[in-house]
Amino acid sequence: MGKVYIVGTCDTKFAELDYARSAARQAGAEAILVDVGTQGPHPGADIAAKEVAARHPSGAAGVLEQTDRGKAISAMAEALTVFLQECSDVGAVLGLGGTGNTALVTQAMRGLPVGLPKLMVSTVASGNVAPYVGPNDIAMVYSVVDIAGLNTISRKVIGNAAHAAAGMALHTPALSADDRPSIGVTMFGVTTACVTQLRDMLGQGNEIFVFHATGVGGQSMEKLVDSGLLQAVIDVTTTEVPDLLLGGVFPATEDRFGAIIRTKIPYVGSVGAVDMVNFGAKETVPGVFRDRRLHVHNAQVTLMRTTPEENQRVGAFIVQKLNRMEGPVRFLLPLKGVSAIDAPGQPFHDPAADETLFSTIRAGWQAAPNRQLVEIDAHINSSEFAAALAANFHDIAA
Known part of the structure; x- marks a missing residue:
């Protein structure tokens, strides 16, 4: 039984991420909020952005000292990929965000093995998601409304996704009895x-x-x-x-x-x-x-x-x-x-x-x-x- 890793930019989406963390915990899962924001530390995160960024080949500075937003997102995605692969207790990964965070989190998700649950609540999930999903088992959930504040719609969508991630982390399907190669x-x-x-x-x-x-x-x-x-x-x-x-x-x-x-x-x-x-x-x-x-x-x-x-x-x-x-x-x-x-x-x-x-x-x-x-x-x-x-x-x- 692994933990639900909830990933997003706490500098702009903390309320929504915190809500997802609370919902996953209420569903019975252990949930960890991972900050991948590049605009400074946030006290509400369980894993600070600096800790994730330290996995970049150039160290945290290679991510957090980037002045170009696009380059910072790409560098953080590279660091997050390594970070998640190093964590041995990942039961599910849940990401929330717009175009930038969707690109960032799904890149790291694509580095995880098939079968490990991956959900992305995204403003772009109703369009062409092939660049985000690729040949991987990533579930894309359309946010309907922008992830820009909690309201009756966003609470429902985010809550459903958090409960789904918790359920998958808590109830891993048994391996097939078929042991043929x-x-x-x-x-x-x-x-x-x-x-x-x-x-x-x-x-x-x-x-x-x-x-x-x-x-x-x-x-x-x-x-x-x-x-x-x-x-x-x-x-x-x-x-x-x-x-x-x-x-x-x-x-x-x-x-x-x-x-x-x-x-x-x-x-x-x-x-x-x-x-x-x-x-x-x-x-x-x-x-x-x-x-x-x-x-x-x-x-x-x-x-x-x-x-x-x-x-x-x-x-x-x-x-x-x-x-x-x-x-x-x-x-x-x-x-x-x-x-x-x-x-x-x-x-x-x-x-x-x-x-x-x-x-x-x-x-x-x-x-x-x-x-x-x-x-x-x-x-x-x-x-x-x-x-x-x-x-x-x-x-x-x-």
């Missing part, structure tokens, strides 16, 4: 056949979590890896990399593969669907790409075939990340095609482009006892390739 698998429509076969091969003794490789899908998988909730990854579909490098709508972040590097868990990967960059409806494809080889996947998704030069960039990005992995790694190249539409008679069949991808990975590969590059003379959606993925997984995850 948890495996993350990445999939796209054009690699579904591969993943379906793989699930049939591995599902009996493992718990399989499939992630749609739409940018946030890969981020969600890696967040679960960082949170210790996946024991291995079979990264069939790395299509988010070309979207990152070439401006597609389903991009990875620069940290793609970072969780595998950090945690060193068993990793089997491939180059599924890197023959394409994803855009929206055909009329939304950037003008610079209008003359390229395009394929309308559906009314809202248009695919662009990657060229040999682009595949060289994709291969270089992937292999330099693979070379940094210190856990057990098998990376498989499907030499007869990387997606359902990269096959003879299909619109993206381009052996020359694929060979550039493969040769770039071969050339950049740094041999090591923990890593093997495996070439399979088969298409990615073939039964032979799915069986090779399963066999290599068994080799390193036994």
Whole structure:
């Protein structure tokens, strides 16, 4: 049973934060008010802003002596991230605020593991919350009225959020009795056949979590890896990399593969669907790409075939990340095609482009006892390739 950490700027929102603290305590939880204000100390906080700011790489001065408000908020967010990760008694985190505090607190929340309760009462929670939430289990609560004084509406909204945080801190769900290994698998429509076969091969003794490789899908998988909730990854579909490098709508972040590097868990990967960059409806494809080889996947998704030069960039990005992995790694190249539409008679069949991808990975590969590059003379959606993925997984995850 952990404590409810209530986080906000006491210099401007103390009454509201204090009300949330009282409500959480009345609900039976131990509540701690953490001040992240940058305008001076407040006597009502349980944790002073200076104590949080001291976690910044430059010390408290790196936060509290900033003259630019935006830089001060960013620095405090960095410090709060470290502060919360150091606290071993966090049962839930509740933030209150407007745009500045929402950005500050949710950045720190995103550094916490999936499963630890996180609620943000915010004036911007009814709009696009993707930048605040990302691939994390952050609950956004719209404040309805501004958090600028207590009234009949704000008391109700803040009180509900405080009771919710208290309830989650007091009643942690029991762990599942299912002790099968948890495996993350990445999939796209054009690699579904591969993943379906793989699930049939591995599902009996493992718990399989499939992630749609739409940018946030890969981020969600890696967040679960960082949170210790996946024991291995079979990264069939790395299509988010070309979207990152070439401006597609389903991009990875620069940290793609970072969780595998950090945690060193068993990793089997491939180059599924890197023959394409994803855009929206055909009329939304950037003008610079209008003359390229395009394929309308559906009314809202248009695919662009990657060229040999682009595949060289994709291969270089992937292999330099693979070379940094210190856990057990098998990376498989499907030499007869990387997606359902990269096959003879299909619109993206381009052996020359694929060979550039493969040769770039071969050339950049740094041999090591923990890593093997495996070439399979088969298409990615073939039964032979799915069986090779399963066999290599068994080799390193036994």
